[in-house]
Amino acid sequence: MGMHSILIPTNFGCSLLTAAMDKIEEQFANLRIAKRALTEDPTYLLDIDVSKSVQAESNHLVAVSCSNKSIRVYNRETLHLLREYSGHPGLLNGVRFAHTSDNTLFSACSDGTIKCWDTRLATQETVQLFSGYPSNVFISFDINCSDLIVCAGTEKVEEDTFMVFWDARSNTNYACTAKEPLGTYSETHNDDITKICFHPLKPNLVASGSTDGLVNVFDINKENEDDALLATCNSDSSVSFIGWCGKDYKQVYCMTHTEGFCWWDLSQIDTEEPMTILQILDVREVVCIETSNLHYLIGGLYHEKADKLFIVGGTAMGNIHLMNCGIDGLSLVGTLHGGHSATVRSFYWNMTDDSLLTGGEDAQLLLWKPGAVERSLVKKTSMKIASSVQQRVRVHSNSQKQDTVKL
DSSP states (O other), X not given: OOOOOOOOOTTHHHHHHHHHHXXXXXXXXXXXXXXXXXXXXXXXXXXXXXXXXXXXXXXXXXXXXXXXXXXXXXXXXXXXXXXXXXXXXXXEEEEEEOSSOTTEEEEEETTTEEEEEETTSOSSOOSEEEEOOTTOOEEEEEEOTTSOEEEEEEOOBTTBOOEEXXXXXXXXXXXTSOBOOSEEEOSSOSSOEEEEEEOSSOTTEEEEEETTSEEEEEETTSSSHHHHEEEEEEOSSOEEEEEEESGGGOEEEEEETTSOEEEEEGGGTTSSSOSEEEEESOGGGTOOOSSSOOOEEEEEEEETTTTEEEEEEEOTTSOEXXXXXXXXXXXXXXXXXXXXXXXXXXXXXXXXXXXXXXXXXXXXXXXXXXXXXXXXXXXXXXXXXXXXXXXXXXXXTTOSSEEEEOO
16 A cells, blocks of 8 residues: 655644744743742742652652751642751752652752752751862752762862762761762863753763853763863853753753853764854843843753743842743743742742742742642741842952852
8 A cells, every 4th residue: 555645834843833832931921829938037049959750749849958058848739848957067059859769859068068868857967978179169069860970060279170079879888978079070160160960861961160151061981081071162251050951952051140141052063063052141131021121040941842942030029031042042931920029049840730939039939830829828028138148259260350149
């Protein structure tokens, strides 16, 4: 029997993409506050992560790192506080749940340690401790998708800046002793390493971003740092956020402390084609928002189903803007009002139920859901904290000007 040819309209892919974009725009516009957790003491909510395994879909945990050196763990649906880890000797710089265990939580601290917690245990004791070298001050970290390797980035001390690696596997016989590093990379950045981000699917790939303006991509299976370095991308500014995106996550993007945006295609590494897809020196100057301003960028997220990259930004009064990234630029998708009363510092968008978690300088953790109705009668209070509490002034090695850098 002969094969029948199927005629597909040339605009078929475009119409599917438009439909996906319309759906995302509608979902975002329909987000309402479902739950609100207000911390008792004034603190910035700096970073958010959510436990990931499918088995715990109805009982996800949310971890938040705070500027008062505590980590809070909540039930994702109720925002009921389950655990609080306090008494850290230094500033916290990120929280990450393990990919294969909902109860294993990692945190990085400026005291030169990575700590691992078991959220089932009502104790302040860590179940694993990863120690760096004596001069290390960790300001970024991540764990790879197979939960085998932890990597942390350091502040520059004298002339040194490091990416430090550890074996993340637990050893019950030596749980109380600090783990020594497997090794370091020290040649490819010459300033503070502000972000570490492992590839979502390939455990051997990691990207790093620095105040030196560079985003580097490594294959850690290689023998040495020189061989491991696959790509160096220059943002021309101090890197504040990095992420992976695109089909099979073959692209990398970053944001800068000057609210710039860069987007690169790593599949062009071995070709003559340029790697840069888009570079914007200051997003605030190019995104048109009629009823509000754009004051800062918070981060980005890649929507797998729609194959679209989005950027999240906001205003000093707590409005949240979602922007779509295309090869021709950025465009506003929508704005959320009425939740936060100060700068939003962190977010987590759950693709499975289209919910959004946001944390801000008003000490609030908010759960947004499509069409939700907030049942709490708690009076909203503005808890804008004097920004001097968290501002850290750095002097960049390559210039004499001082930049105030977000934590």
